[in-house]
Amino acid sequence: MIIPAAPVPWPGRARAAASFSFDLDAESAILFADPSSATRMSVMTHQSYGPLVGVPRLLRLLEHHRIRATFFVPGYSAHRHPGAVRDIVAAGHEVAHHGYLHETLTGVDPVTEAGYLDRGLAALEEVAGVRPVGYRAPMWELNYHSPGLLAERGFLYDSSLMDADVPYELATATAAGPTSLVEIPLQWALDDWEQYCYLPGISGSGLIETPAKALALWRAEFDAMRAEGGCFVLTCHPFLSGRPSRAAALGELLAAAAGAPDVWVASLAEIAGHVRSLGLAPRELPPPEPW
Ligand SMILES: [Zn+2]
Numbered sequence: 001m002i003i004p005a006a007p008v009p010w011p012g013r014a015r016a017a018a019s020f021s022f023d024l025d026a027e028s029a030i031l032f033a034d035p036s037s038a039t040r041m042s043v044m045t046h047q048s049y050g051p052l053v054g055v056p057r058l059l060r061l062l063e064h065h066r067i068r069a070t071f072f073v074p075g076y077s078a079h080r081h082p083g084a085v086r087d088i089v090a091a092g093h094e095v096a097h098h099g100y101l102h103e104t105l106t107g108v109d110p111v112t113e114a115g116y117l118d119r120g121l122a123a124l125e126e127v128a129g130v131r132p133v134g135y136r137a138p139m140w141e142l143n144y145h146s147p148g149l150l151a152e153r154g155f156l157y158d159s160s161l162m163d164a165d166v167p168y169e170l171a172t173a174t175a176a177g178p179t180s181l182v183e184i185p186l187q188w189a190l191d192d193w194e195q196y197c198y199l200p201g202i203s204g205s206g207l208i209e210t211p212a213k214a215l216a217l218w219r220a221e222f223d224a225m226r227a228e229g230g231c232f233v234l235t236c237h238p239f240l241s242g243r244p245s246r247a248a249a250l251g252e253l254l255a256a257a258a259g260a261p262d263v264w265v266a267s268l269a270e271i272a273g274h275v276r277s278l279g280l281a282p283r284e285l286p287p288p289e290p291w
Helices: 028-033 035-039 041-065 075-080 082-090 110-128 146-152 211-228 244-258 268-277
Strands: 016-023 070-073 094-097 168-174 177-183 231-236 263-265
Touching (some): 016 211, 016 244, 016 268, 028 035, 028 075, 041 082, 041 244, 070 075, 070 082, 075 082, 075 110, 082 094, 094 110, 146 168, 177 268, 211 231, 211 244, 231 244, 244 263
Parallel strands (some): 016 070, 016 231, 016 263, 070 094
Antiparallel strands (some): 168 177
């Protein structure tokens, strides 16, 4: 029997938490999904808009609202756009792991997956001198063996699963024995990809929603999570939400979060550290039994 995650006490007067995360996929996600896209100059520039223009704009926005965010950076993005990654670190934000070439992990064996993890770690170390404590699986597709690989490499938390409104300790098996990893759940309704991504022949519904529609969706979830005492985790991509009107809409949400006295706005690493300090009993999440 799988036991639901228990409510989490938040620091100080806070009755809920909120975190703003950015996946710096840039070219990597598209190159992995379709290697032939490397020859599509216009598509490549659509992606590089993220680190080139989106990141500076988003860093200004976050600074204005005094919010520390988490940036999940594929190693390939760090190698191709080292200046953007160093600027993120210099601005005081968290840099976390997001694969090397944004490799989808579905059906990938543990040895191959470990190689992706180690290559990504080496890239972040080389470019930004960062040893990340956090991980988010590319395409948010974790394998049941993934948490063990993360724990063996010293990661504190993952943010790729979807079965709770609050973070929890995830029971994790490693070669050295059982341990746990903090899990900070997310959901596709709080991802700008579903609202804005249009890449002809590659990804997206073909619909590009208005910033007002995305803001309304996210604001409703923020208000409800606040009332429920949950952990609101938004995921944006700089090549999408770094565009002017979308960044402006995001700014409205940042203002609402920063102005809510009962909401703890923090990076995912800070939230994970808080959860770890609570000494929660790890939850077991076994794969489905054969049917
Ligand atoms: Zn991604």
